[in-house]
Amino acid sequence: MNTEFEVKFVGTSHDAVRQKLNNLGGNLEQPMRLMRRAIIETPELKKKDAFLRVRDEGDSEQHVRDISKKMGFDWKDAVFGDVMAAYRMQYPHLSEQDTVGNIPEVRFSDPLPEMLKSK
Numbered sequence: 869m870n871t872e873f874e875v876k877f878v879g880t881s882h883d884a885v886r887q888k889l890n891n892l893g894g895n896l897e898q899p900m901r902l903m904r905r906a907i908i909e910t911p912e913l914k915k916k917d918a919f920l921r922v923r924d925e926g927d928s929e930q931h932v933r934d935i936s937k938k939m940g941f942d943w944k945d946a947v948f949g950d951v952m953a954a955y956r957m958q959y960p961h962l963s964e965q966d967t968v969g970n971i972p973e974v975r976f977s978d979p980l981p982e983m984l985k986s987k
Contacts, residue, residue, distance in 0.1 A: 882900070903923055904923070904948070905921055905922065905923050905948075905949075905950075906921070906922045906932065906936070906946040906947065906948055907919050907920070907921050907946065907947035907948070907949075907951075907953055907954040907957075908920040908921075908922065908936065908941045908945050908946050908947070909945060909947060909954065909957060910941070910942075910945055914958075917958075919947075919954050919957075919958075920939075920941065921954075922935070922936055922946075951968060952966075952967055952968065955968070955984065959984050959986070961986055961987050962983070962984075966983055970983060971983060
């Protein structure tokens, strides 16, 4: 599986970014839309220090439920919210004020941030 990279640039204009991408030869493949994520954690995945994230990119919730079921996951194990919902399950000492936004850089190759270490 390829590593996923996610970068955010704040204070930008969507229209300006679209125009720059268009000028660079980019093509719009998917219009902006609401995307929801469900985090699924099972005892088996937890043993591997892992979780499954299913992203709903505009399909119906029922479609996402159906695919999750076909994959052998129980919808009652789904966790909704941002990545911190999964982190708070994995690292129960985290408070609502602890967010990845408090970490200057998040890279997979870096050591575990202090915030995530048990206290």
